[in-house]
Amino acid sequence: xxxxxxxxxxxxxxxxxxxxxxxxxxxxxxxxxxxxxxxxxxxxxxxxxxxxxxxxxxxxxxxxxxxxxxxxxxxxxxxxxxxxxxxxxxxxxxxxxxxxxxxxxxxxxxxxxxxxxxxxxxxxxxxxxxxxxxxxxxxxxxxxxxxxxxxxxxxxxxxxxxxxxxxxxxxxxxxxxxxxxxxxxxxxxxxxxxxxxxx
Numbered sequence: 001x002x003x004x005x006x007x008x009x010x011x012x013x014x015x016x017x018x019x020x021x022x023x024x025x026x027x028x029x030x031x032x033x034x035x036x037x038x039x040x041x042x043x044x045x046x047x048x049x050x051x052x053x054x055x056x057x058x059x060x061x062x063x064x065x066x067x068x069x070x071x072x073x074x075x076x077x078x079x080x081x082x083x084x085x086x087x088x089x090x091x092x093x094x095x096x097x098x099x100x101x102x103x104x105x106x107x108x109x110x111x112x113x114x115x116x117x118x119x120x121x122x123x124x125x126x127x128x129x130x131x132x133x134x135x136x137x138x139x140x141x142x143x144x145x146x147x148x149x150x151x152x153x154x155x156x157x158x159x160x161x162x163x164x165x166x167x168x169x170x171x172x173x174x175x176x177x178x179x180x181x182x183x184x185x186x187x188x189x190x191x192x193x194x195x196x197x198x199x
């Protein structure tokens with residue numbers, strides 16, 4: 001029996017670190033960007049090969065070897081894009097990725113244009129997030145003002161109506177029978193309801 005199995009220091013130590021959601025979103029979006037850049041390079045090579053084949057009439061694409069990563073984003077631009085990705089809320093990661101893929105398939109940009117397209121998608125999603133936060137803030141503000149105004153509003157006592165009391169309700173027929181129509185009163189179309197202050 002080997003002694004190395006008794007000692008644990010020979011085994012590699014894997015530490016599971018907790019990553020923040022911001023780091024995960026940034027990594028996911030940057031991976032998507034690099035993947036779309038590679039796909040754009042591949043499509044551009046295929047277009048160039050097709051153009052050469054049509055122009056010369058001979059297909060030499062099987063002789064050509066391409067470098068794995070021919071285009072790389074400049075470091076300054078990469079840092080700007082990573083900072084923009086860090087501002088994206090985790091719930092927007094999926095929609096941003098889908099929108100970016102839709103625009104890439106729709107426009108089929110050149111390799112150099114992919115990062116610019118990615119930047120516009122990030123800016124659009126940040127503007128949409130700001131609009132939603134502003135709408136939520138206004139809704140909260142409106143609700144707080146509304147609840148405050150309702151709490152400050154005084155409740156007036158209800159007026160009690162006694163419909164079967166002959167002193168309170170006058171009808172047209174009573175006025176006709178008595179022959180005492182008051183000139184200042186309105187024309188009677190409905191019985192008039194009065195409330196007495198004693199109740």
